[in-house]
Amino acid sequence: MLQTSDVTSVKPQTDGRRERYLAAFRWMLLARVFEEKLASLYRGGKVIGGVFLSKGQEALSAALGVALRKGDIYAPLIRDSAGRFAFGESLLDAARTCIGSRLGPMRGREGNIHRGKPREGYYAMISHLGVMVSTVSGGLVARRFKGVRDVVGATCIGDGGTSTGSFHEGLNMAAVEKLPLVVVVANNQYAYSTPTSQQFACADLVDRAIGYGVRGHKIDGTDPQACFDVVGEAVARARAGEGPQMVVADLLRLVGHGEHDDAHYVNHALKVSPIGRDCLEVARAQITAAAWMNAMQIDSLRDQLQAEVESAFATALREPLPDPNLEDWRALSTEALAEGRA
Amino acid sequence: MLQTSDVTSVKPQTDGRRERYLAAFRWMLLARVFEEKLASLYRGGKVIGGVFLSKGQEALSAALGVALRKGDIYAPLIRDSAGRFAFGESLLDAARTCIGSRLGPMRGREGNIHRGKPREGYYAMISHLGVMVSTVSGGLVARRFKGVRDVVGATCIGDGGTSTGSFHEGLNMAAVEKLPLVVVVANNQYAYSTPTSQQFACADLVDRAIGYGVRGHKIDGTDPQACFDVVGEAVARARAGEGPQMVVADLLRLVGHGEHDDAHYVNHALKVSPIGRDCLEVARAQITAAAWMNAMQIDSLRDQLQAEVESAFATALREPLPDPNLEDWRALSTEALAEGRA
Amino acid sequence: MAITYLEAIREAQAKLLADDPRVFIYGQDVGNFGGAFKATKGLAKEFPGRVLDSPISEDAQVGLAIGAAIEGMRPIIEMQFADFSTCGLNQIINHAATMFWRTNTKCPITVRLPCGGTAGGGPFHSQSMEALYAHYPGLIVLNPATVEDAYSMLIAAVHIDDPVVFCEHKYLYYHLKADALPTEALPIGKARVARPGRDATIVTYSAMLHEALACAEELAKDGWQIEVVDLRSVKPLDTDTILGSVARTGRLLVVGEAFPWGGVTAEVVARVATEGFSLLDAPPMRLNAKDTPVPYHPNLWGTHRPTARAIIGAMRELLHA
């Protein structure tokens, strides 16, 4: 029986640490720059529908992205720009989806965060929270049938998403099947406007792990090094066949739920507490303290990423928009069985 | 934060113990006699549809029934004949429902375990497992709005039912609202044919309590005294305002899932282990050991209950069956809005 | 002072809370935040303790409402989007809807579904789910198309002793304005002739009413008089008013924003065909959304759903049939 004492405390891995950190940092920074651009396009009316940003969550998100490998399964959620890029999503595909380009992977049929390339192991979330837990598990069951080893499937969820029946059913099922699943819970203190006090009554979400018979890991989500270490360890344990891992990171959403939301409801005390730290600032400090990069190098990296982002959006914005006349208006892949009536 | 160490160990209450025990025992015995009669009617083709019995679970079920009071809310499940009687269901109503009498509370519209009188606090389960957790919670919210104090709402569920999303959402919500809810989990080692190893991976279902921030209680469900004490304590704690309580009892279903099922899949080792004890036999031994009743007195109580059961079924069997021509075929209470088309 | 469809819904709830102590609201972010669309703005403050934030648990939200209703309360459940009500659907169709019939116990819950498409909404924030709920016995399914109906029908819904699925259209939230709140209203279950005519009938509901009216307006320029019937409730469905209109016009087009298989348009056409066959001078027609999920990009969305232009196209066909 797992006891709460099994909850992992940070056990830093030291070899290749600098490289891993800097790789992850690059994705964090790219995500931030990408999202700032996206927000400005949204304000300029160039983005239709919702825009959901991850400011403050980039370290956690990147941590998972870099811990996964090609061949793994990854089902990110709302606030995972960093993880998506780290897992291999092209900047252009991200930009295209947000802009609605016909050439993007979602072809204007879906927008913003609802993107993915399932056959590449990069699953596309539906909005209904929690459902990806069982879906990733299903992907892992398929790998098991095929005799594929060394694979990990990971998905992300928020504090609010843990209240869904889907989350419960999925994690319980994965535990029964002892699948190499990693569930990363970003406890960013709010689900839209709802504080955790109205979402759950346990002292800590990681306490749920024991009730599923899975290993729980806890992190300060504002500490990039801790994120990389702990998420890395969880992924390694899953890969090693230790069964599902549940990682809970405490952090604060530093933006609104979406860009339409001014987040006035966020408790000021949280903002000024350590949980309100910007992980990107912390990363900058950790990097410069370790003398891995200096401030100028970071700034120039940022400039470079900024240029990449600008160029991706510039391309996406020039691309053709979806055209109803070019659509086949067919939900089935089996053409012969489609009705196509209106 | 609740720790597993908060899980209650049996703390016997001593005053009025004999009376409580014997009262509960009477309901246990009545349930057993009732169900034996029901099974024989089923075998004789007098009962249509499924028959689901609770042999081996009477102590746990009765424990909850006697711990509740008039004015409380009770949503029993499949194997709760004892609790239903203890909560005040009339034998005749039970017999009527199983026989399909038009005069029963379900009027032949529903049968067997799907019975209740919601306005009397005795909620009628639907088949979909887990949904009653939130429903009882809703009843408790209503009581809170009305300023009613000292009330408890209780519902029962099986090991299998804990895997449903409804169970999770309901218990989490009750915890957030700090409702006086008692959830009694009968871990009878199987959900239909599925053993617990295919149902959950935690060492013990009571470990889930901590993840909801509710108090967990653990019992040997074959020990009637333990059931009465622990369930009684859980109900008392809920009544005292300590929030939701989750009781997990280990026991074995000593019959098939339903009377159509020979339960050949049940592990023989379990049957001969202490968990395979018949709680009614244990009760008999506990009662005679305490010299509260002797064997003859118990037998004569049984005879008396047998006569009551026979008489209830004899009445129910003589009553008119439902008649389609007397039905209004209307699902809405608002007659003016019913369509009634076929 | 103009009042929007959304404000009407807020005002209805304010009135319900003020008038009836049995009413409370439970939903995600409905409390201090006032709801994702602000339909409960200020209500938590005005009615302390009676507008409660729920966890993200649609099944439990409805379950809670059912229990409270059994005990005599009148809960209003807000789904953040109609699309998420799939997660609470089991409690709605199998528990709430069967309660009275099974147990003779009333179950007066109102489930508010912000439904229908808006630009950029995409497959999971645009659905019209009335067909799913109307299929199941024991539910009332309302679809207000006007500010006045949004207000009066929500008040009526909460007074009804049965479970109500209240489909409010997000596209109308801000687009639709009225001068004042109504003081009287048609009873629930009655359809309304929104525009009289004699050449053909359009039967529709919710946001499509306005596309239909635009079509009628446009065709009036050519001298056609199109009658437009606003169903208001799709269950019960006011067959009499529909048949009355078809009796006048002889021609029927039924327009809905939902998916094409089954649903309201099929039910309406089937009722007219079975009960008013001889009234028809031409084959009835249906216009629905396309048989794919609702697309995200407005370029596609504008073709996926019926628009005034599409309705005009269908109507010209019908008028010449």
Next chain:
Amino acid sequence: MAITYLEAIREAQAKLLADDPRVFIYGQDVGNFGGAFKATKGLAKEFPGRVLDSPISEDAQVGLAIGAAIEGMRPIIEMQFADFSTCGLNQIINHAATMFWRTNTKCPITVRLPCGGTAGGGPFHSQSMEALYAHYPGLIVLNPATVEDAYSMLIAAVHIDDPVVFCEHKYLYYHLKADALPTEALPIGKARVARPGRDATIVTYSAMLHEALACAEELAKDGWQIEVVDLRSVKPLDTDTILGSVARTGRLLVVGEAFPWGGVTAEVVARVATEGFSLLDAPPMRLNAKDTPVPYHPNLWGTHRPTARAIIGAMRELLHA
């Protein structure tokens, strides 16, 4: 050697497992126990590791199937009763059904729903849910009415690259027998004229086919020749075969076991009215179950669902209309 409808479903799954390593079965009690109805009897033993017991988690069962399908497997999900699929409905209609359209990724899952009424089943073990699934784009909904179709359509279902809701009727499980398994079959999407006739058409599906055939048999004694069309799949719906039959007979009665609002009977009547209006010599008719939950007691159930006797009554009306 006679084979039942239920055995045909078991045999189809045995063949699928034997022929295609991508196939596996996941459901409650489907493993060693062989399923609540024994539709997977012996399969866990015959195909070790490929017939898995799931927890009581319909949402996760479908979610697991979707993930496996993305990776190229061909999962079969057994729901213990169709009625419990409401708990997995969200994953079916919003996730599986939208997968191909959203992501260009095939999602070949088959969800088996033991559906329909049996004596003593009651409100939660008797439902016919095809209307809910057929309404949503992206699904194929099959309703075999014969032993042969149960077998061949289940095999076809698993071969289809899209999500299939396979509605197998519990009443037919043991009641229906055939001499042998079929070696060939109509393609999916084609309806079948189950009995030719010229005086009127009954369009129906699943268990109601047999009530309709009994009606036709009975009316034949009076010299009436009733054509009976077995839809086989309700989505896609074979409008051509339906219209062909109505063209021959001029009279249409559509019979379904589901609830009366919406659903298959509405869709069929609506299609005939809109696309084959001039073929009709009399108003079309519909016969459905009553608008209440399905009652437990056989006395009530026998009236709630359409029976041969009720169909005969309706047909006599139609023939004289």
